[in-house]
Amino acid sequence: MGQEAREMTVDSALTGTDDFELVDLAREGDVDAFEVLYRGHIGRVYALCLRMTGDPSLAEDLSQEALIRAWEKLDSFGKRSAFGTWLHRIAVNVVLARGRKTQREAGHLRLVREAAADMLPTGHGGDQRIDLEQAISSLPERARQVFVLAAVYGHSHEETAGMLGVAVGTCKAQLHRARRLLAERL
Amino acid sequence: MKQSEKEQRVMRDAKRLPKEIQPEHDLWPAIRSAIAGTRQLSDHDRAQSRVVAWRIAASVALIAFSSLTTLWVSRKVPVDPVVISELPVTLVGRYNALESSYTGARAQLLHEFTVNLAKLSPETRTVVEKNLAEIMQAVDEINEVLAKDPSNTLLQRLLLAAYASELEVYANVNRISRMEMLRTET
Secondary structure, X not given: OOHHHHHHOOOHHHOOOOHHHHXXXXXXXXXXXXXXXHHHHHHHXXXXXXXXXXXXXXXXXXXHHHXXXXXXXXXXXXXXXXXXXXXHHHHHXXXXXXXXXXXXXXXXXXXXXXXXXXXOOOOXXXXXXXXXXXXXXXXXXXXXXXXXXXXXXXXXXXXXXXXXXXXXXXXXXXXXXXXXXXXXXX | OOHHHHHHHHHHHHXXXXXXXXXXXXXXXXXXXXXXXXXXXXXXXXXXXXHHHHHHHHHHHHHHHHHHHXXXXXXXXXXXXXXXXXHHHHHHOOOOOHHHHXXXXXXXXXXXXXXXXHHOOHHHHHHHHHHHHHHHHHHHHXXXXXXXXXXXXXXXXXXXXXXXXXXXXXXXXXXXXXXXXXXXXX
């Protein structure tokens, strides 16, 4: 189903309602209001999950999980930030939680993949944006996460370090590593 | 181009990447089915609440009709204000203390009611019993939904109204019986 067709299914009475009002309605159990929030934010959530994981299928699973978790935690949303910002944090946490699970399950495979990524050949032709996306997805996991949050989404080193649960110094080092690898590959 | 220039370009290009990417599949149907019946009142529960509300409204209307019918069938007593009719207002502000208040008032009225009910004509008794059955069914349904959504103030009020209606039926029957007794004695 195309995006336009999907939006046709949203309750038209709710279209144009601001996010805070939609959150209030959703807290009362209004699933239609939550669907409007979903339609408005899924693009950002999916883009974040996709870039942090480099896996479209996994990114869909994680986006879905992030939205479900947001629904469950709506009562804790204090409206101190935009709904999109709050949802972004939830999505980051969901991606990291899945990453920790994956690490436990297959830590050795991740090490092999990262080692292989470091040895990828450099220089590609074609569309520069696609190249950059592909190059980001090929980065080692931690470097990719830092790069996506800091360079693509503009979070400070402190914010990025806080979200990832690492030291600021580690964050800076991973960003430097990511930048170097990308510059070599593009 | 120097390495540092390449890295700067990578950072510049990263900032320009689109912040939204739509997933290939619509994730909403899966999200909707996952959140249905969780945490908040689902569509089904809200529909059930509306049904309960209508039942209560119907019960209250029936009780008003029943009181008049009872009096009409008896045709022997004037329609005086009923003391127990103050209960809804009293109870609404005391939801937490409701159980003991309700249980106490009910026990007090029920014993006398059971004796008096037997004295009523078969027609009057049928009307009273039918109304009570409607009220008790509504009480059960409200309690069932309240168990899933204990903070629902509408349902709390409906429950109080239902309890008050039940007590009012007992009180009316008792009152009519007492007045009838006085009438026959004099």
